[in-house]
Amino acid sequence: GGGLRAMIALMGTLSELADQDLLDSIMYLCGVSGSTWCMSTVYEDMNWSKNVKASETKLCRTLSAPTWSQSSIWENIKSAIDDGVYSLTILWSYLVGNHMIKDINENTLSNHKGACENGSNPYPIYAAVEKSHIQDENKKHSSGSWFEFTPHDAGFPGYGAFVNTEVIGSKFEKGDLATLKAQQTICYLQGLWGSALASEKEIKGCIKDYIASWFSGEQASPPDEMRCCAMEVDPVTELSFRASAPVPVQCTCECCVAAEKLMSLSIEELETEMGQQAVLNLERLLEENKE
Numbered sequence: 001g002g003g004l005r006a007m008i009a010l011m012g013t014l015s016e017l018a019d020q021d022l023l024d025s026i027m028y029l030c031g032v033s034g035s036t037w038c039m040s041t042v043y044e045d046m047n048w049s050k051n052v053k054a055s056e057t058k059l060c061r062t063l064s065a066p067t068w069s070q071s072s073i074w075e076n077i078k079s080a081i082d083d084g085v086y087s088l089t090i091l092w093s094y095l096v097g098n099h100m101i102k103d104i105n106e107n108t109l110s111n112h113k114g115a116c117e118n119g120s121n122p123y124p125i126y127a128a129v130e131k132s133h134i135q136d137e138n139k140k141h142s143s144g145s146w147f148e149f150t151p152h153d154a155g156f157p158g159y160g161a162f163v164n165t166e167v168i169g170s171k172f173e174k175g176d177l178a179t180l181k182a183q184q185t186i187c188y189l190q191g192l193w194g195s196a197l198a199s200e201k202e203i204k205g206c207i208k209d210y211i212a213s214w215f216s217g218e219q220a221s222p223p224d225e226m227r228c229c230a231m232e233v234d235p236v237t238e239l240s241f242r243a244s245a246p247v248p249v250q251c252t253c254e255c256c257v258a259a260e261k262l263m264s265l266s267i268e269e270l271e272t273e274m275g276q277q278a279v280l281n282l283e284r285l286l287e288e289n290k291e
Helices: 003-019 034-042 052-063 070-082 088-101 109-116 186-193 200-216 254-264 273-288
Strands: 028-032 123-129 146-149 153-156 161-164 171-173 176-179
Touching: 003 034, 003 052, 003 088, 028 034, 034 052, 034 123, 034 186, 070 088, 070 273, 088 186, 109 123, 123 186, 254 273
Parallel strands: 028 123
Antiparallel strands: 123 146, 146 153, 153 161, 171 176
């Protein structure tokens, strides 16, 4: 693990293994956090282990590209709210994940089956930590601390409890499928695999800083498409959303006030209808203040 550093480091490691003719000796490839971002990217190519240099070039090009259209990101978040599947993971995946990975992968993990059934590539295992176990010192190293995903199955290896990957996110009752829901996208899973959600303090700090960067001019989006008065003022003296510094009272435009309100919510509130409405309100105001 290690976020963007781990993503780049794994790509470099795979490239070197290929150069040394060692890659075809690996049976499994397992990762967590940033390593999974690299894995889920290379497995888009059915024969990536035979084309590692091409995968490396493609990844470098993607990471060097601008972030996705902010309007597209908001549309994905609003769609999740409309579908009743909004969560903090959705917010993290589309806002912060897009900022780091520079890609919104709408493919599904089960579609990677072909890339690990042809005998050419190592079999991928994506891991995520179980939040309740990580936050409890007595459970940190218990059987339920890790959850694994593969293109075929997903579940807790410690309990031997798995379901088909296609139904992850669907509802079950007494072991039977009750409500089938659409497969979760790789973009969503990349946010989940990042495991930052296991630390409420960490994820809220990242989301705060990311939204703050829009208004301070540190990020190209949404200023490319959306604009508010905060972008005309000195970000040091007039505007700061950093974790312990709310918006100063002198900045009272609707956009800044809405952003400050969103960032004042607790982790629990961000996941409720209150959080959804705060997100939608900020998006609406930014849209209205386009140039």
